[in-house]
Amino acid sequence: MSKKRVTALMFEILALLLLIVFFMPFLIILINAGKTSQEIINTPIALPSHLVQYYINVKNIFTNDNVKYFSGFLNSFIITSVSLIAIGVFSGMAAWVLVRTKTKYSYLIFMFFLSGMVIPFQVVMLPLVRLLELMGNFTGIQFKDTYYGVILAYIGFGAPLSIFLFHGFIKSIPLDIEEAAIIDGCTKPQLFFQIILPILKPIFVTLLVLNGMWIWNDYLLPVLIIGVNGKTRTLPLSVANLAGSYVREWDLILTSVVLAALPVIVLFLFAQKHIIKGMTSGAIK
Amino acid sequence: MKKKQNFIQRFFFSVFIFFLAVPLIFIYVPIRNLIKLFQRFFFRMESKENSYHGTNKILKHLDKYFIGYTDQAHKNRTFIYFLLPSMSAFCIFVITPFIMGIYFSMTNWSGLNTGHVTFVGLANYAGLLNDAQFFYSFFRTVIYSALNIVVINVVAFGLAILVTQKLKLTNIYRAGFFMPNLIGGLVLGYIWQFIYNNAITSLGGPFAVSILAAGGNEHAMLALIIVITWQYAGYIMMIYIAAIQNVPQDLIEASTIDGANAVQRLRHITFPLVAQAFTVSLFLTLVTSFKQYDTIVSLTKGGPPQLMPSWIQNLYSLGQTPVKSLNLMAINIYNTAFVEYKMGTGQAKAIIFFIVLLGFSLLQVHYNKKKEVEL
Numbered sequence: 331m332s333k334k335r336v337t338a339l340m341f342e343i344l345a346l347l348l349l350i351v352f353f354m355p356f357l358i359i360l361i362n363a364g365k366t367s368q369e370i371i372n373t374p375i376a377l378p379s380h381l382v383q384y385y386i387n388v389k390n391i392f393t394n395d396n397v398k399y400f401s402g403f404l405n406s407f408i409i410t411s412v413s414l415i416a417i418g419v420f421s422g423m424a425a426w427v428l429v430r431t432k433t434k435y436s437y438l439i440f441m442f443f444l445s446g447m448v449i450p451f452q453v454v455m456l457p458l459v460r461l462l463e464l465m466g467n468f469t470g471i472q473f474k475d476t477y478y479g480v481i482l483a484y485i486g487f488g489a490p491l492s493i494f495l496f497h498g499f500i501k502s503i504p505l506d507i508e509e510a511a512i513i514d515g516c517t518k519p520q521l522f523f524q525i526i527l528p529i530l531k532p533i534f535v536t537l538l539v540l541n542g543m544w545i546w547n548d549y550l551l552p553v554l555i556i557g558v559n560g561k562t563r564t565l566p567l568s569v570a571n572l573a574g575s576y577v578r579e580w581d582l583i584l585t586s587v588v589l590a591a592l593p594v595i596v597l598f599l600f601a602q603k604h605i606i607k608g609m610t611s612g613a614i615k
Numbered sequence: 616m617k618k619k620q621n622f623i624q625r626f627f628f629s630v631f632i633f634f635l636a637v638p639l640i641f642i643y644v645p646i647r648n649l650i651k652l653f654q655r656f657f658f659r660m661e662s663k664e665n666s667y668h669g670t671n672k673i674l675k676h677l678d679k680y681f682i683g684y685t686d687q688a689h690k691n692r693t694f695i696y697f698l699l700p701s702m703s704a705f706c707i708f709v710i711t712p713f714i715m716g717i718y719f720s721m722t723n724w725s726g727l728n729t730g731h732v733t734f735v736g737l738a739n740y741a742g743l744l745n746d747a748q749f750f751y752s753f754f755r756t757v758i759y760s761a762l763n764i765v766v767i768n769v770v771a772f773g774l775a776i777l778v779t780q781k782l783k784l785t786n787i788y789r790a791g792f793f794m795p796n797l798i799g800g801l802v803l804g805y806i807w808q809f810i811y812n813n814a815i816t817s818l819g820g821p822f823a824v825s826i827l828a829a830g831g832n833e834h835a836m837l838a839l840i841i842v843i844t845w846q847y848a849g850y851i852m853m854i855y856i857a858a859i860q861n862v863p864q865d866l867i868e869a870s871t872i873d874g875a876n877a878v879q880r881l882r883h884i885t886f887p888l889v890a891q892a893f894t895v896s897l898f899l900t901l902v903t904s905f906k907q908y909d910t911i912v913s914l915t916k917g918g919p920p921q922l923m924p925s926w927i928q929n930l931y932s933l934g935q936t937p938v939k940s941l942n943l944m945a946i947n948i949y950n951t952a953f954v955e956y957k958m959g960t961g962q963a964k965a966i967i968f969f970i971v972l973l974g975f976s977l978l979q980v981h982y983n984k985k986k987e988v989e990l
Contacts, residue, residue, distance in 0.1 A: 341780045348774070349791045355845065356794075358814050359806050374814045420700040427697040431690070439698065446709050448976060450906050452945050453969040456952050456962050457715035458708065486708030489701040518693045547799020549909040566801045566909075573805055573913070580809060587802050594797045602790045609853040610789070610860065 363387060363588045367581045387585040396575045397586055402568035403593070408477060409564060410545045413484040417492050417541055418534055419527075420485060425496030426526055430508070440497065446490035451550060458483075459554050475560040483555060488541050499533040500526070535608040546594055565590045632673065636681035640692055644682055720963040725956050739963035747931040749964060751923055751938055752947040753971070755836075759943060760904035763840050767900050768893075770848040775855035776881070789856070793849035804913025807842045827915050835918045835940050842910060847903060851896045858892035859885065887986070894983040898976055905972050908945040917942050917950075944968050 362370050364378035364387065378384070392399050424443075428436045462473040473479030503526070511521050527534075549566045556563050558571050569590050573583050598605065654660040666685065667678035681688055720739055724732045743749055778788045798806070812825045826838045862885055870880050911917065918941025928936060942950075948968060952961030 338781065341777060342782055342784075345777050345782055345784075345788050348777070349788055352792055352795065352845070352849075355806060355810055358810055362809070362814075370813065374809075374817045416700075420704075423697040424701040427694050431694055436694075439702075443701075443705065446705060448969075448973050449709060449713055450902070450969060450972060452906065452908070452948050453716060453965045454709060454712035456958050456965065457712035457719055460719075461707075461712050461715060482704050483708045485701060486704035486706075489705045490709075493701065518689075518697075522697070543797060543799075547797075547802070549799065549801040566799055569805070570801055570913070580813065583805055584809060587805050590802050591798050595794065598790075598794065598797055603786070606786060606789050606793070606853075609793075610856045 359584055359588060362580065363585045365581060367579055370580045370584070387581055388589070390582060391585050391589055394572065394582070396572045397568045399565075399568065399586070399589060402563060402565045405477075405562045406546060406564040407593075409480050409484070409562070410542060412477070413481045413488070413545050414538055414542055416481060416485050417488040418537055421489055421492035421537075422496050422527060422530055422534070423522060424489070425493045426500055426522055428493070429497055429500045440493070443490050443493045446487075447494065451487070455550065455554055462555065473555075475556050475562055477562055480552065480555055480562065483551060484541075484545055487551070488544075492537050492541065495533055495537060496530065499530065503529055532608055535604055539605050539609065543594070628676075632676050632680070635673070636677055637695065639677065639682055640695055644692065716962050717966065719959060720966050722959045724958040724962075735959070739960050740967070742960065743963060743967065745931070747923065747927060747933055747936065748938065748942070749944075749947060750931070751927055752942050752944045754927070755940070755942065756905060756944045759836055759839070759907075759941075760901060762836070763843060763904040764897060764900045766840055767844050767848050767851055768896055770844055771851035771896065772855050774848060774852045775859055776885075778852070779856060779859045789853075792852055795846045796850045798846065800907075800909035801913045803842060803846055804910040804915075807838070808914050811838055828919055833940075835915055839907075839911060839914065839941060842914065843904075843907070846910075847900070851900065854892050854896050854899075855889060858889035862888045890983065890987040894980060894987065897979055897983060901976055901979060902972065905968070905975075906945055907943060908949065911941050911943065911946060915941055917946055 358375070361377055362374060364381060364384040365373075366383060369379070369383075391397055428440050459474075462479065466472045466474060473482070507525060507529075508521060511525050516525070547566060548564075549570065552564050552567055553570070556567065558567055558574075560567070563571075569583075569586050572586050576582050664684040666683050667674055669675070677683075679685055679687065681691055721734060721736055722732050723735050723739075774792055778785055778792070782788065795803075808827070811827050815822050816825050826834045866884055866888075867880060870884055875883070917939040919939070920937050921940045923933070923936040923938045928934070944964070945968075948961050948964045951964060952958050
């Protein structure tokens with residue numbers, strides 16, 4: 331009994347130590363975000379001497395023209411949230427009809443989507459830029475540096491993984507529910523939006539997390555479609571722009587880094603229970 | 616012979632019908648339904664649901680399968696309506712550029728809109744055979760990916776085993792280890808650049824020279840692997856946790872009663888049962904390692920310069936050539952395209968990159984699938 335307890339305690343201590351090691355980088359960044367540039371160079375590991383420096387640094391970032399923090403945040407927020415919902419709903423719709431229509435066509439289409447998972451972004455990025463230019467010239471609708479251009483691109487790139495995960499999940503939903511609903515006079519769209527979509531909630535949350543982290547932090551796609559100086563540029567682009575203009579000014583760079591990462595971390599801390607549950611409930615396989 | 620021709624004819628006929636049907640479904644059917652609704656609402660007219668009785672073969676097919684009132688037509692319409700949003704986005708933004716890319720890799724496209732794009736056949740691919748820099752990038756990418764995959768999976772599996780023990784703060788540990796994953800590639804690079812270049816060097820002594828600046832050795836790659844492991848291990852850990860939780864408890868208990876110790880249990884029960892998670896995790900880490908781009912750029916701008924290994928120099932009979940130690944394939948492609956303005960060559964590299972990645976992942980999945988056990 332006591333031996334078991336000692337082992338448990340050892341595990342507990344080991345986990346705690348590892349957690350502290352994992353948090354060290356966060357801590358170093360957080361304490362340095364509250365110092366002047368000179369202080370950071372001289373004493374990077376000490377605690378900040380004047381807490382008011384946090385306020386000054388944050389104010390500097392908010393008023394800096396190279397960052398434009400608020401517009402960057404707003405752009406990131408709009409692009410991420412709209413893309414997430416669109417990917418979720420559209421992929422869910424596609425996956426549902428692909429599962430429920432048992433023909434060779436639906437299997438072929440599913441395989442076609444899956445093939446998109448092995449295409450890395452680097453392979454399509456150069457022609458994509460050209461294609462968007464061509465589409466802009468041809469139709470007169472600009473896809474570069476617009477919200478809908480980026481969002482549509484994310485729907486396309488997010489579809490394979492999302493459809494794959496939804497497909498696996500929908501297969502496990504019993505058909506009886508849908509048959510009962512059809513007998514009660516449900517139309518197909520009603521059936522999907524009022525009955526199937528609520529059932530899909532666990533996997534929907536998992537996808538929100540996976541796609542959300544990807545889209546919020548993505549750099550390569552926005553830098554190509556929006557550009558570093560675009561008017562719809564996202565937060566990672568702002569940070570890159572700032573770090574490019576002030577190479578050694580760590581007070582500005584670190585504060586902007588903290589401000590860029592903060593929204594996601596706060597969101598994660600609030601929804602942590604659901605996220606961890608969704609991720610470990612066996613949905614990702 | 617005749618039967619085969621018949622099949623081909625039928626196939627092309629159905630493809631033709633399909634392309635005719637899609638615009639009709641999106642323009643004609645909604646308008647017709649609106650009119651019917653209008654009639655029913657204002658004039659109390661019961662609309663007739665006639666089907667086509669003429670002899671025109673095309674109209675007959677269209678009516679029966681796509682725009683009429685038969686069950687089959689209803690089903691097909693729902694199928695198309697539901698599939699089209701993601702399908703069209705996927706085709707426009709992924710498949711079309713991919714096909715365009717195969718064509719561009721055979722041209723001398725520069726990326727500047729000069730209007731002179733000539734078809735050069737396989738010349739770009741042939742040129743890659745003589746490109747020592749690209750071979751070096753390829754070589755470094757393979758080494759980096761192999762090391763990265765091993766380190767991430769070992770760390771992630773260890774963490775997963777640790778947090779599935781009966782600990783008091785399990786949820787906090789899980790959330791804590793997962794948290795670095797929330798930080799994006801670019802921001803991650805800046806954070807660690809600061810830690811390596813400023814925080815660690817300020818300790819003095821053996822740490823005085825930054826690990827990133829020390830050229831001519833493998834330190835920069837080691838630094839990158841630490842960064843990526845810190846970020847990605849928590850995510851892979853989640854996949855292992857999901858798998859470990861699915862291992863039936865009675866199997867573990869039975870083996871304990873039979874006298875198996877912890878290592879034996881891990882080796883003979885847990886490993887085979889989480890093999891599926893291994894397949895997924897190895898695939899994910901392989902793809903991420905290969906695609907690594909933004910972290911390297913913000914961490915080291917491609918890595919400290921060093922000399923190309925002498926065996927590659929001898930292979931291509933070059934003199935001493937400077938290279939950057941973290942010039943991996945993804946970075947090489949980007950630089951070729953947007954710094955040197957050789958889009959055609961860059962795209963050819965990207966296609967090679969795709970084929971290599973596809974080959975490795977198929978090999979890995981095939982090899983790992985054999986080891987999976989069904990319960």
